[in-house]
Amino acid sequence: MNASPPREGPEASPAIGAAGLDDPARARALLWQMIRIRRFEEKCAELYSAGKIRGFLHLYIGEEAIAAGAMPALRDTDNVLATYREHGHALARGVPAGAIMAEMYGKQEGCSRGHGGSMHLFDASRRFVGGSAIVGGSLPLAVGFALADRLAGRDNVTVCFFGDGAVAEGEFHESLNLATLWQLPVLFLCENNRYAMGTALERHQSQVDLAAKAAAYRLPSESVDGMDVVAVSRATEAAIDQVRGGQGPMFLEYRTYRFRAHSMFDPEHYRDKAEVEQWKQRCPVETFARDAVACGLLEASVRDEIEREVAEEIDAAVAFAEAGTWEPVEHLCRDVYAREARP
């Protein structure tokens, strides 16, 4: 597998799209997951404005095809590491929407007991070490997860999601080198949405073809259209199979775009509305829904069904969060250490 040349605009690659699928149930599941993430995050934005959610909130809207397409390729015993923009990954990995929403409310029923908020979703039972708010900080952890599986003789795969911005950090370099040197079962998944906050790719990377950059470490690398859920799904499945087969680490670049601001505070001075609009034409939800219906894979009515199911689930999640309770202040310093300790 080798690096393909960079694409400069939002045009689709030679399409796979819905036409590449033949299983309606799978098509429905993919669409459902993307819509679920989209609506969940729209609700988050609303709740942020209402002051129910606080702190930093980074929306994944526009990038849903990645989490939705990639996650089904994993086993329960595999490990998932992500960033602060990880609602979609958590949902797709099966962390209950209610537990995620309660976390954003800061309730103790949240998936991190309210200690983490939006940027720090964790679910150990699902091997989801989701939230890291230090860009690049989870890459070394992923290498370690993979090392542990290798040493213990388990054939699990560790996947690590990170953004294009993280590629500039030294830990990217060190982690790809170490994983390749030791041939560890880790799959590096770069969500290249072309911006690190307000800094465009070509203003933060001397080599904008990230798959080519990764290839310099001598690990197989590939670029995928991250707006096409079927392309994501295929490429990720193949990569996971290869990594699980003991062939060492791999790198995948998903070419994508975020439709919303970096966070709720971002005035978006740095990019044109027109650019955003152009990318929105390639909305992963709308294009896939349209294609799937057009090629007869899904009934037109499925969309409404999904919207209803999702709306119900989100309402329930919000209700769960609302009904959640505050951790007693006296528990503040529990869980700093496992063994009760004086400082």
Added chain:
Amino acid sequence: MNASPPREGPEASPAIGAAGLDDPARARALLWQMIRIRRFEEKCAELYSAGKIRGFLHLYIGEEAIAAGAMPALRDTDNVLATYREHGHALARGVPAGAIMAEMYGKQEGCSRGHGGSMHLFDASRRFVGGSAIVGGSLPLAVGFALADRLAGRDNVTVCFFGDGAVAEGEFHESLNLATLWQLPVLFLCENNRYAMGTALERHQSQVDLAAKAAAYRLPSESVDGMDVVAVSRATEAAIDQVRGGQGPMFLEYRTYRFRAHSMFDPEHYRDKAEVEQWKQRCPVETFARDAVACGLLEASVRDEIEREVAEEIDAAVAFAEAGTWEPVEHLCRDVYAREARP
């Protein structure tokens, strides 16, 4: 300029050698500098055993062709950054041998007032920011030196020497990216002696072709036979011209070998004596001296002349160091801040 494939053994590249030179004065100067560095360091090793020099001492023996060949290509206004293995660079840059020796004695006449020792030779007047004992730590500084020259409109070049081990550190990655992105006049000079302490190149780099690795940042990169002083000199001159011309940064890999242990404490468990012996056949001093005489560039007697000159200089340097004085203990906390400050 592009990456050439890695060479695995100590065999010479299609030779340039002394035959590539036509200027006897230049040939003499190159030989003189290499012998000077060699003898200076042999003296250091002796003085270390005698307890006159303490702390860490890293010898450059075997790698002299690099400092000797590269440094004459620089102007006085250019900047030189190096590592803890920098006696050769300091000597070749013109830092007086006496000041270096006095530094290793810890005398206040030393080039860093005795504060730095072997690993921290500095000479601001010669723009020699020599000694850094944190592997990789001087690469970002070099980028900053180059940035300052660029911003001030000066056509100086900054060169930064570092080892193969430094290539694994995150700062290598970040520095090459930033320098290339900003097209800064910095020349990255990697002294690949195939070991980082006891860790062989292929055990610390997933990509052992370091010029290929560097090329992934989209800066021109090249590999040079670091045992051949003429090849070093040519490649470095060309690179400096190009960098000075405003064409952005460059990367040069010098393929070399250290004949001695990593430091005075290293028992050298990790490599075969036979390997060392094989490389010693390519000793930069001996091969160049032999070739230069063979092709009629130098008289056979020149060697002895040089040895005499060098021995005199080194004797004088030792005498200078011996005669040096100890900084008064009361001055200990001077120079922590420029403005006298309570802590």
Added chain:
Amino acid sequence: MTPQTIAYREALRQGLREALIRDDRVFLMGEDVGRYGGTYAVSHGLLEEFGESRIRDTPLSESTFTGAGIGAALNGMRPIVEIMTVNFSLLALDQIINNAATLRHMSGGQLSVPLVIRMTTGGGRQLAAQHSHSLEGWYAHIPGLRIVAPATHEDARGMLLAALEDPDPVLIFEHALLLGAEGTVEGEPHPMELDHAAIRREGGQVSLITYGGMLHKSLAAAEQLAAEGIDTEVLDLRTLRPLDDAAIMASVAKTHRLVVVDEGWRSGSLSAEIITRINEQAFFELDAPPVRVCSQEVPVPYAKHLEDAAIPQVEDIVAAVHRLMGGSGSGGAS
């Protein structure tokens, strides 16, 4: 000139602007300082005014752009490096400690690193453990660095200018919670010296020794205490390294009782250093054991009620003073 009322962020921007105007060698470099306008909108508009070569957006690579700032300073410039927040400065610590703080002495006085590093610090915005550190007191352990924490608008505007005149590396910690706060500045931007602490409120019965974001909580506590008839002095340290021992001892000599208010985690906090210096220099002035109000020893949690409990609040300061004045003599730490 009449005083202007502006936000703290605007005071910082005025300082930056003045610095860029005054000296061609000054430039600003960091993540998103340009196109984005600064994460906290501090540098908004400066790219348009000063151009790309002086307002430099960097890739995500804290260690290298900080190191590049050191190199540029060594080579004659007066760089201002912005590390977006103190939390990310951990990635640049090697450069800060092993190079910036060390090169002058290690080179025998030959090299000078006239670098300014700015970063936001502190908690209180529900950003959770990885985005709420208060490490300025911890940085103050390092010889070779000057550490400043502007708490007022004049200092926000003027300490940068003084820092740029300093031949050594100066780290400026700007508290994230202050950015939107309004305050006044007078006249044109001018350097505010870095050597002295400032009494922000005179008082005779107890000293609150503090800095940065905690100054305002301390002043609010002093207000409350005044209503109860407790006459409280509030000393703003301004510079955390080197400390202004004389000002600290003078306040203690006057009030004989003190509370140090510090957002750092309690153990090994700057408050411990201050109390120890008082032990060393003014032990017999103490009428009661000194008390400190610090953050709880926990990674700062997201949930508001837990975050509030983790970080010193006005009530905690008031309670500490009550404990101290109650004179139980075993003043435990908050």
Added chain:
Amino acid sequence: MTPQTIAYREALRQGLREALIRDDRVFLMGEDVGRYGGTYAVSHGLLEEFGESRIRDTPLSESTFTGAGIGAALNGMRPIVEIMTVNFSLLALDQIINNAATLRHMSGGQLSVPLVIRMTTGGGRQLAAQHSHSLEGWYAHIPGLRIVAPATHEDARGMLLAALEDPDPVLIFEHALLLGAEGTVEGEPHPMELDHAAIRREGGQVSLITYGGMLHKSLAAAEQLAAEGIDTEVLDLRTLRPLDDAAIMASVAKTHRLVVVDEGWRSGSLSAEIITRINEQAFFELDAPPVRVCSQEVPVPYAKHLEDAAIPQVEDIVAAVHRLMGGSGSGGAS
């Protein structure tokens, strides 16, 4: 079993060996721990005995191999990460603070990081400023970390084993100057608990509170003082976070006078924390202001006479006790 006399380095190696034998999940990872035999020859021979998969040489990339240790610990292993020296650990600080120390609490108690990080620390070998840091007291500021400093041979051998049983990250600081020192250990390697300080010499007139490399200088000072008739207690903290307050206060309650001896730079050193806790918990036990003997606030220089002057020496400790017993009451810091 009769006691064995071995070098400190050998005690460390026995601990490592025992750890690797006891538990398959244990492995050692770091720069040059394998082929080279360890920079300080601590791990010499382990590669041959345990093989490449458990004795892992890493590339120069402190942040990543430390982070990989955290990841492996999260995923069921018991890694021992060796960072060659504390000086290079600055490159890994983000991983140590933002991940290792934080993940348990930030995840609401779900995640556990049973990681051990070993590093040498301290000055005294003429390695100059970038290789002579003593930052263990500085690390002790961070909640979520356990910081230990084995000063005896039994502790060098056994604290590692106890650390590996701990469910949280433990940082072990091994003083470079001790490596060659001979001492005794008894019986088979066994865990040495991490919770308590230890009185290494009983005494009634003054307490020397110390740890690590400074323990031996403190014991030597106590010897000298004994010859003068000053009966000195020496308390070895062993664990720097969490501190054993009870042991500290008990010693102070007995002697009423104390000197803290600490190789860290004076300002913001662990000594300040100890003195402040005594203020908080045992103020009225003090017969005189506490005194500290710390390193001078300077990057440690190369020249031997300057390095000696920068780092606390036996004479400095003796002089501090004299000052304290002289009772001038204004005991300045060394």
